[in-house]
Amino acid sequence: MRRFGNALAAFSTRWIPDAFVFAVGLSVLVYLLALGLTDHGPVQLVGDWYAGFWGLLEFAMQMALVLVTGYALASSPPAERAIARIAALPKSAPAACALTAVGATLLGMVHWGLGLIAGAMLAVRVARSCRERGVKVHFPLLAAAGYTGLMVWHSGLSGSSPLLVNTEGHFLQDAIGIIPLSETVFQPFNLVFLAAMLIGAPLLLMSMHPAREDAEEIGAEDDGEAPAGTALTKAARRALSPAQRLMHSRVPVLVVLVAGLVHIVPAIIENGLVGLDLNLLNFVFLIAGLGLHGTLAGYAAAAAEGAKSAASVIVQFPFYAGIMGIMEHSGLLGIVADWFVSFSTPATYPFWALISACLVNLAVPSGGGQWAVQGPIVVDATASLGLDPGVGVMAVAMGDQLSNGIQPFWALPLLALTRLPAGKVLGYSAVVMVYGIAVASLCISFLS
Template identity: 45%
Template sequence: MNMLTSFSTRLMQRYLPDPYLFVLVLTLVVFGMGLVLTPSTPVEMVVYWGEGFWDLLEFAMQMVLVLVTGYVLASSRPFKKGLDQLARTANTPGQAIIVVTLVALLASWINWGFGLVIGALFAKALARRVAKVDYRLLIASAYSGFIVWHGGLAASIPLTVATPGHFTEDIVGIIPTGETIFAPFNLMIVAALFITVPILNRFMMNEKEAVYVDPKLIEEKEAEEKPDPSEQTPAQRLENSKMLSLIVGGMGLVFIGYYLLTAGFDLNLNIVNFMFLFLGILFHGTPSHYLASVAEAVRNAGGIIIQFPFYAGIMGMMVASGLAVQFSEWFVSLSTEVTYPLFAFLSAGIVNFFVPSGGGQWAVQAPIMLSAGESLGVDPARTAMAVAWGDAWTNMIQPFWALPALAIAGLSARDIMGFCIWVLFLSGAVIGLGLVFL
């Protein structure tokens, strides 16, 4: 395992470009495939790209807020103490790798946005606490927990088909979550990943090539202390008012309580951001402390802000040109009743590389995959979960979703992808076998 990991990390360090360059290259690759594999002209491909460029603006803003509000919450003293206390459960590098993987898996199964941020923040807490742990592997282990999100409570595809009025209801009707998220075959896949992924990450430890980080370099900056009250202007007294933060933060807590009582534990991205935002306001104590932390957090959001529109443009080309449909139909043509879930999983994994949005991908693939599965006699719930798992699977080598974790950690994609590629191979085997044989 050390030899394989050493090879893959050197390969990624040498050849994997920065995520921004990666998305530019991916744009040109999809443009070329559209010209070769579809009847689209160069002008049409440019139009598809330009018209789709802003389709992820709302989602991009949500992701920026995931990063900023999560970072700000983690930099508050109460939250840092909590993470540091949890980090005390690990005393050795091996224990740190296993613990961070389990925490990230559990958090991602609950909600993918929650998992991305909590995993990276907990990894930093462990790096400050545990000596001689490979920082790259620690962050990669935190990101590897993301693999289970589309089999969990916030899985967009199974939640979509369980919602009355969804766009494929005329094909499959309503599919309850008891047949998808909570189906025995899906829970067994999740359980298998909870066991195998931490073990794999532990075996990838290599003391000879480990990269250590000085704990002082990853300490969150403390906000400056407020000036003496007798020297404050009225505006400064307002900026340093704990009462103002307490009132506004209390209003946020009231809404969070109301939401959980009325909607249950349905943690969509908006409510996760809402929780992070108002807990941060409360934990920082004063508006001035909170704003100082926000200013620090915003510096890490540049990658998300500039890259998400390019991915939206790629998605526009994939969908409008018919490339996504062609990939799906090709895999369907190879399938039998037994192999169909596996090929649906593989096709979704490939499409996800170019359409990194679970909802967007399902909108493209659902009519094809559900109709084909029905004609082969495959349970539509299994088809939906095969596409869902495929959407989650290739995130292990797609830097798009790693951007928030990388920004929090202060690393680049090439630092962790050499480890993540082995998680891709392992999870692909586990999920593929589970979809076919369970």
């Protein structure tokens, strides 16, 4: 496994381009496929591309805020101390990979945003701690371990399609009604899959760690330290004007903290973690970060540092939205999905639906967005084949999450925080993806 992992990582480092190049290249590929397989002409397809180009603006802003608020929260002094204690636990490089993978996977099961940001943060902090303690750990492999949460999230409590079909008034209610989580996320085949990922993915990553002499440690420039110096001495505080003192006072933070808790506590009590959508997650990160930093000045400095990592999200998300526009408006997505249905049987359809979702996710890398355009096709197929619609929902969910292992769209925040090129990470995560697809295929084929 070590030789295989090293070979795949070397291949991906050499041949997988920067995430921005990948986004543009995928745009061209989808355009050419639509040109050859649909009745939309060249100019019309450009119109389809532009029609979708700005469709992820709200989501891009949410993701940028996940990066900024998550970074600011994790870089607060109390959070830094807590993470430092956890990061100091592993005594060897394989143990560091296992700890990071288990943490990211568990967090991803709870909420995809937590798994994405906290997993990346944990990878950086563990790498830094290992370097300081003389434990030579391969940082690209550790970053891949921090990415495992994005390969289980749709099977967890924040899975968008399982939650959507469990919501009154969802767009497919007339066809399938309300499907409770007991028939999707809490089905035995999904729980077995999650257990296999929680145990198998860390072991797989541990087995791929290169020899000590070949390990690439985190560099000092990759630490991502928040700027220090926000705490002022008494003399410096006295030299500030009254207006400037407000930035270093705890009073404004306390006002925002009280107001935030008034909304957050009832919302979580009423809906639990299942109701933790992206907006509420960002709000929790914001309020918690302000409270832990204690002053607006401290939080602003940390947020400014975190904002440096958001550029790739802001620039690249419109290109993926454009790809989604081509897939949806040209009818290419329906052609791909119908092709898989054409040779499926009741016994094989869950597997082929999973594989088709893996492929579609490369061009439509949004759980909710993918279900919106692929869901009606899957629901019709399950009805015609006499299958439980909940199985179809989870087939799409599983396929959607697993091909994240080679999809730079979701890796962008992790790549920004670790400051690694996509090729160095995706070679290792691809191995975990193949393992996950094998496990998910067996589970949904024989346990559903």
